[in-house]
Amino acid sequence: MDVDIGNALASVASPGVSRASLERLDERVADAHERIERGMANREHGYEALNLPERTDPDEIRAAVDPVADAEALLTVGIGGSSLGAATIANALEGVEPRSTGSRTESDGTETVFLDNVDPAWVSRKLASLPLEETAINVVSRSGTTAETLANFLVVRDAFESAGVDWTERTIVTTGDSGPLRDLADRHDLPSLKVPDGVPGRFSALSAVGMVAAAVCGHDLEALLEGAAAERESLSGSLFECPAYAYGATTYALDGRGAGTNAVMPYAESLETFAEWFAQLWAESLGKDELGQTPVRALGATDQHSQLQLYRAGPRDKLVTFLTVDDGPDRSIPETDVDDLAYLGDSTLGELLAAEFEATEASLAAAGRPNVRVELEAVDEYELGGLLYGMEAACVLAGELYRVNTFEQPAVEWAKKATRGLLGGGEFEEAEAVAEKTELRVER
């Protein structure tokens, strides 16, 4: 990815960051980079995620999915970091031809469904929509105990059994070294992959966690890792030379100057899930100690007709991160004899989308609202690998600058215990606190 932080400068925007401030910040970036390189070299918890481009073995993943490589549909059962990376890759690459092979063949058209919630009506509808006898199951949970994932997996198994389909022939497990899912994989001799040690879920897209789905869909795993490796090569001690650090440092600097919200707005439908993945990465890594930007998922051009009014004229507490794609398929807009629309007939949808982006970027700059442009050459395996790795590196850098513990998520535990207690899964004081709710009800 390339990054343009021109519209975040104090000469353009308020809040904005001056060149002099960026140069001073660059000294801290150099120190942070040293810390990151050391963490990677020592394979420390979290930092190890940045080693995935060299650690992940595509052959191992392909071997594990081989029994279901011809599946018409893939049902991934996971939540949070066990789902969003896979969904980001699968949704971005739907219909994209592989890059490294030079083949003109599209990816194999596998339908991908992500069971990442326990809403009963929705789960039932998803299951009913799938041809179970042609569907593979990809169940992902590091601990093997995640309540939503395991509940859904029990439901899915049951649905397969009810339909007379042997789920043990169609299930791939990705989990840790031990736990209920690991036991289950052993008992039924299921193909299984390991969630890599030292890699938190939200940083695991470039491991088996994110790549099993890509493998079943026939995407080019090597190109994903090559794109990430190229981004890894660009990590350096200066934000002015490294797109990932430029992004991480600029967002940190703007947050400190009042831009507590980071609206991520891809101008590509295929990257809508990426914005969700980014939101988890950013929120769960940096949202602690009363620090951290709030990520907001947006989409161009659609949200120009929804959020732009606020971004341009609301409180000066936002950074907008645009994500643009240089090349892709296009489609002509047919000509029309309606005068007021004639100008559209000389264009393509892609040109319209590009003009909408340029106009929106300029409209924020003209109103002095900070924004950053992240550019991809295309939406393909190589560029996507670079984007995911680059944003992870940006996040790790930001975590160093904030001085937070980027790789933990302690605030999530309270609700997990309370949930378990409420369902009779043990004694937890958190569950008792639920009953003490303060009410002030207003009813119709």
Place this chain on the structure above:
Amino acid sequence: MDVDIGNALASVASPGVSRASLERLDERVADAHERIERGMANREHGYEALNLPERTDPDEIRAAVDPVADAEALLTVGIGGSSLGAATIANALEGVEPRSTGSRTESDGTETVFLDNVDPAWVSRKLASLPLEETAINVVSRSGTTAETLANFLVVRDAFESAGVDWTERTIVTTGDSGPLRDLADRHDLPSLKVPDGVPGRFSALSAVGMVAAAVCGHDLEALLEGAAAERESLSGSLFECPAYAYGATTYALDGRGAGTNAVMPYAESLETFAEWFAQLWAESLGKDELGQTPVRALGATDQHSQLQLYRAGPRDKLVTFLTVDDGPDRSIPETDVDDLAYLGDSTLGELLAAEFEATEASLAAAGRPNVRVELEAVDEYELGGLLYGMEAACVLAGELYRVNTFEQPAVEWAKKATRGLLGGGEFEEAEAVAEKTELRVER
């Protein structure tokens, strides 16, 4: 809808609002309510939206869609307020049985697709996925000139013609009294409906703009309007007696105390689009004069594994609005002999989801983070009508309290002119400003 603002009280949360403050604010609510009632009585711009439950004629809408009532799929071409209301209703009610008739028949299963972006690859994929000869077109633009909508409509017409399907037999137009779309409807004698005067797009869900799709899908239009009318009846001069005003006043008060972000988190997949609709309503109505809360779309339980860390331990700048549903279909979790998961086997997915909600709500309260609960009895036409109307009334009330012009969106115009200029649709100084971009590029 019912509302519980107990967890927004200063006795629970920081920021929070004291009962004494709420009582003082209630005097301003009484004044605002008078203003709103006067605006409704005089059918003033914007306030007229709150009259829709009595103004919208379901028979007229059903008559217009009659020629395509049996369509297998409905393609809605619109953007922003011309799409989100229809999508919210259609997505919420997918698979829901009508309420007022007491029938056990499900809605008719029409597939709904919303073409609300101009991404060329995505538009082509959507079109290719539809059985065009069985697809109806619902094109919506008040002005009839919205670039994205008209460009897409030209593309859609062309695709139908290429497939040998007569689009003039399958298209319903919803637009203003004049403009290119109105001319086109007249020229081809298309069934057409009018975007009601005085009703901004984001407030038009309960007019033809939002209800054509519901009608084609066989949903109960009367029940939608009855639910809205019941909410309208509840509008009163006190926030302690009116759920909509309780919500609007509480969010306003919390924003003033530092909660500049409002994360809307339905615990129902079918209400995910509602969160998008709410985000437009809130952002475009209140985001002006450097005021306005930033709406964030979240989803329970999924985002517990993504955003909860930030909500509970990040900056104290957020309100979380939970949206819960009392009744709905459920599904048992099968029993398992795995010890650590045995507790799940005594439960249902619905019970798990409810426990996750209660745990998350309590976990925020325990950390002193303000949150509000909005409760629906079910997801059906009646409750949904009440929810949409209630949130619109809440927004209008908040607009009065902020003293902003709730019903305009002037900051969107700049980018529209620039886009048009960039595509050669006329001379606009905004388009020239685009070329003056300040660059600070960091490349790999």
